[in-house]
Amino acid sequence: MATVAPLSYSSYRTYLECPLRWKFLYVDRLPEAPRGYFTFGRVIHTVLEALVRPLVVPSARRVSEAESQRTLDDWQSTAPPAPTEWMTREALLDYYERSWLSDGYGSAEEEARYRSLGRDLLSRYYDRIAEERPTPIAVEEHLEATWDGIPVHGYIDRIDRTQGGGLEIVDYKTSRELSHEDARDSDQLTLYQVLVERNYSEPVAGLTLYHLRSLKPLRAPPRAPTALSVLHERMGTVSDGIRSEAFEPTPGRHCARCDFRSRCPEFRTVPPSDETRLRDLVDRFEMLRAEEGRVALELKKTAQDLHRAAEQLGVHRVPGTRSVAVRRKEEAWKYSPEAVRPLLERVGRAHLLGSGSPEEIRRLLRDPSIDPETRRRLAEVGARRVRWYWELEEPDGGG
Ligand code: SF4
Structure with a gap:
């Protein structure tokens, strides 16, 4: 020191x-x-x-x-x-x-x-x-x-x-x-x-x-x-x-x-003996960086085309030559504590509300101490967001 x-x-x-x-x-x-x-x-x-x-x-x-x-x-x-x-x-x-x-x-x-x-x-x-x-x-x-x-x-x-x-x-x-x-x-x-x-x-x-x-x-x-x-x-x-x-x-x-x-x-410069080797690495790095951006764009567009075509046919598993593309769902709920609290207050259960996180609300939706009508209304105030995405599996992966 x-x-x-x-x-x-x-x-x-x-x-x-x-x-x-x-x-x-x-x-x-x-x-x-x-x-x-x-x-x-x-x-x-x-x-x-x-x-x-x-x-x-x-x-x-x-x-x-x-x-x-x-x-x-x-x-x-x-x-x-x-x-x-x-x-x-x-x-x-x-x-x-x-x-x-x-x-x-x-x-x-x-x-x-x-x-x-x-x-x-x-x-x-x-x-x-x-x-x-x-x-x-x-x-x-x-x-x-x-x-x-x-x-x-x-x-x-x-x-x-x-x-x-x-x-x-x-x-x-x-x-x-x-x-x-x-x-x-x-x-x-x-x-x-x-x-x-x-x-x-x-x-x-x-x-x-x-x-x-x-x-x-x-x-x-x-x-x-x-x-x-x-x-x-x-x-x-x-x-x-x-x-x-x-x-x-x-x-x-x-x-x-x-x-x-x-x-x-x-600002230290590369010694002349290493210049060529390092320049090649930088050039390759630059090329892959450019490729990375192009591939990411192309991947996104192909996934969108696949999703659209599969949706039109109503199919969720699409075989390719080496793999099977399988549709997966990701679901997220968002609840605002301002909407949830009054519903729980009305039935004397406001003390059950903590952070108001989606996990907590989902627990409340299953809580038998809350009457079914309140639970139904609680479910209604949540905003549900669904995202579909595609994954590749082995042909015999079974999903
Ligand atoms: S010491 Fe190096 S990094 Fe710091 S101001 Fe000077 S040139 Fe820049």
Whole structure:
């Protein structure tokens, strides 16, 4: 059994998507190739942290003292020292340029496009925040907790004090699209609620995904206990999987952006020496599959023709060259308890009705303690389904 390090939201999501990829990342610590949109998101987060930090009034009371401040999950910031006072727009954009990283962009054009998007987005956000002047009590805060037996942690972009005296969790998003449903259903926000509730004495009053491209804060109320227990159960399953070292590959569309395909058994290639033998097997398998479908269709049609012809002649046994085809009957009854119960209640026998299964009703139809008239009416409320089918027998099988 492996010990389980505290689960972050991204670790939990990675395991759910593919346990083997989780192992490559969190056990083997294999690096992934940088991606431009992640680099962009990190730079924007760093600059926003520097912008908002001078507004922080750490007035909410921490329950635990195990606090540390870092920038983002598993990311070592290389940003230049941030100004400690409220920045002018020029200082903000200058800090942005000095914090810029070029890792992972597909081309110089792509990098230039993102860089200009970042300037525009920060400039507009600067106007907005200067108007709103939120009252954060923490930014980029690392919180840890044990959630009913499961160690969890996370980095929270911003925690604001609301006018009503509670706490609002704010998570910045640089993605293209975001909706109110995303805020309502986000497991990430659910986990952050748990982390804040276990580290602060004030209640969580709201959860927000802040869509930076549109400057829209998408707000959701705090999660109800049922939503918390659903996530707790799922995280418990992930935690158990990690503890028992269940690292099966789980292929899917996500494999397209997995950096570990060359190590993954799902993508292992056939050695050249076995290529011909295995290709022949695949070709044969494919041919039989096609044949199987055609045969199944033909079998069904022939059985229908035989049944029709035998019915017209009124015969139920039809000799062939090697076998005899014999007609068989399969009968099924269906009873609705709503129809059966009143009949039994009328004669004081409702206590005999249990599951209402066909077997049970058939027993009741034979039960001498129920009068014959009630039994006859019981039989009438059932829906009978008869299916005829044909079987082959030896010519002297006798049926
Ligand atoms: S290639 Fe797909 S199945 Fe293999 S480790 Fe990556 S995500 Fe998992």
